[in-house]
Amino acid sequence: TRSAFHWKNGRLFLAKMDTPVAFVWSWPEVDPATLNPTTVTISRDPDGRWHASLAVETADTIVVGSAGEGGQVPAIGSAVGVDLGVKDFAVLSTGQRIANARHLERKAKNLARYQRRMARKQRGSNNRKKARAKVARAHTKVRDARADFLHKTSARLVREHDLIVIEDLAVKNMVRNRRLARVISDCGWGEFRRQLQYKTAKQGRHLIVIDRWHPSSKTCSACGHLLAELSLATRTWHCPSCGTRHDRDINAAKNILAAGQAVPACGADVRHSGPSSRVRSAVKQETSLARVGIPLP
Numbered sequence: 001t002r003s004a005f006h007w008k009n010g011r012l013f014l015a016k017m018d019t020p021v022a023f024v025w026s027w028p029e030v031d032p033a034t035l036n037p038t039t040v041t042i043s044r045d046p047d048g049r050w051h052a053s054l055a056v057e058t059a060d061t062i063v064v065g066s067a068g069e070g071g072q073v074p075a076i077g078s079a080v081g082v083d084l085g086v087k088d089f090a091v092l093s094t095g096q097r098i099a100n101a102r103h104l105e106r107k108a109k110n111l112a113r114y115q116r117r118m119a120r121k122q123r124g125s126n127n128r129k130k131a132r133a134k135v136a137r138a139h140t141k142v143r144d145a146r147a148d149f150l151h152k153t154s155a156r157l158v159r160e161h162d163l164i165v166i167e168d169l170a171v172k173n174m175v176r177n178r179r180l181a182r183v184i185s186d187c188g189w190g191e192f193r194r195q196l197q198y199k200t201a202k203q204g205r206h207l208i209v210i211d212r213w214h215p216s217s218k219t220c221s222a223c224g225h226l227l228a229e230l231s232l233a234t235r236t237w238h239c240p241s242c243g244t245r246h247d248r249d250i251n252a253a254k255n256i257l258a259a260g261q262a263v264p265a266c267g268a269d270v271r272h273s274g275p276s277s278r279v280r281s282a283v284k285q286e287t288s289l290a291r292v293g294i295p296l297p
Contacts, residue, residue: 084169
């Protein structure tokens with residue numbers, strides 16, 4: 001609080017320190033000399049990196065790194081459906097595939113080596129503390145690389161499309177699969193959705209989340225025929241009704257987009273601000289959507 005620090009000309013002085021704390025300013029659009037912080041929080045990561053967070057009271061919202069007035073960008077008339085996966089991180093309804101970087105898998109050998117070295121050190125010793133710091137730094141590299149990938153991918157989607165449609169995946173339930181838990185966790189689907197939520201709201205775009213039970217993979221995007229069964233191992237299939245050959249993931253992305261475009265017509269919400277908020281499912285409100293084009297008996 002104010003009794004333990006003072007801020008002078010953009011420099012931070014902590015209590016009982018004659019020299020200012022050297023830090024790297026993360027907001028080039030804001031002049032630190034013009035700020036008057038009320039509190040300062042000093043924290044340290046497990047890998048030894050220090051951070052200083054400032055709390056500032058302002059009358060107006062400070063918009064950093066925005067494009068256009070109020071952070072809004074002009075509409076370009078483009079919509080895309082996104083099918084998230086493990087082999088490919090995302091497959092778009094346009095046919096584009098975004099490869100899964102697999103950040104944890106690439107660092108798994110180094111991480112295992114650092115963990116073995118730490119296990120051999122005596123508990124409570126300085127050598128064990130150093131080894132623990134190396135393990136933490138390895139985890140930090142993976143976390144930073146994943147965050148960089150998710151930010152770049154989500155920013156590109158928001159920049160290039162007015163409407164983005166994704167599925168409401170139950171990630172907590174999916175990671176219970178022991179064979180795929182680490183790979184699914186490494187994808188960061190939950191963080192990707194969170195980034196899409198706040199970036200679309202900031203840029204004036206729209207994000208629609210459809211029901212997770214929507215049969216996007218089993219429905220023909222050309223005629224609407226719904227298959228009775230479709231195994232996970234089947235990556236391509238022919239529609240028995242119209243004969244169209246489908247790539248499983250691209251077809252799912254097209255159906256996700258079609259379901260999302262029907263959401264405003266039935267009054268469902270197009271955006272939500274937090275993970276605890278609920279989205280009314282367009283599929284549940286308009287049950288005939290998934291059965292369009294199915295021949296009647």
